Amino acid sequence: xxxxxxxxxxxxxxxxxxxxxxxxxxxxxxxxxxxxxxxxxxxxxxxxxxxxxxxxxxxxxxxxxxxxxxxxxxxxxxxxxxxxxxxxxxxxxxxxxxxxxxxxxxxxxxxxxxxxxxxxxxx
Numbered sequence: 001x002x003x004x005x006x007x008x009x010x011x012x013x014x015x016x017x018x019x020x021x022x023x024x025x026x027x028x029x030x031x032x033x034x035x036x037x038x039x040x041x042x043x044x045x046x047x048x049x050x051x052x053x054x055x056x057x058x059x060x061x062x063x064x065x066x067x068x069x070x071x072x073x074x075x076x077x078x079x080x081x082x083x084x085x086x087x088x089x090x091x092x093x094x095x096x097x098x099x100x101x102x103x104x105x106x107x108x109x110x111x112x113x114x115x116x117x118x119x120x121x122x123x
Contacts, residue, residue, distance in 0.1 A: 002032065002112040004096045009117030012086055016121070020081040022096030022114055033101040034072060034079040035059070035110065038092035038119075048094070049081060050105045059105050064090075086121045094119050 003025040012018055022034065035050030049070040050059040058070060067086075072079040079096065094117055099110035 002098050004098060004112055004114035006094065006096045006114040006117040009094060009119045011120045011122065013122050014086060014088055016086050017082070017084045018086065018119060019083070020094055020096075020117060020119075021078055022080075023076075023078045024098070032098040032112075033057075033104045034070075035097050035104045036070065036081045036094055037097055037108075038090075038094045040089075040092040043092075045095075047105070047108050050101070051079065052101055057101065083119070086119075088121045088123050090119060091121050092119060093117070 004022055005025055006020060006022045008018060008020040010018060031053050033050055033052050036048045037045050038048050039045040048061050048064055049068055051070045051072050055072055067084050069082040096114035097110035098112040104110045
């Protein structure tokens with residue numbers, strides 16, 4: 001397991017943008033697939049985006065396609081979630097996660113998580 005630290009959440013108006021960042025604490029993540037999940041109050045946690053360790057495979061949930069982009073810089077040990085055209089329904093705690101592709105995207109049960117960062121989109 002890897003400890004992950006997110007940053008970049010905040011409050012933004014609808015139509016605005018935010019960029020979330022995630023980096024491991026004290027360990028390289030170059031061999032892990034990385035992803036983002038989110039959980040809104042009263043709702044189940046959902047997978048938002050994922051990227052393979054090479055960056056060659058990317059998953060985006062239908063609800064964010066065309067608006068969100070996931071990328072990674074292995075030299076900086078950082079994964080990013082660029083969120084554009086934000087909507088009030090994007091309001092949630094966003095969590096960074098890491099594991100192999102199968103556990104992250106197929107099973108959706110990664111073993112490494114960050115503490116979460118709040119994203120709030122006002123109407």
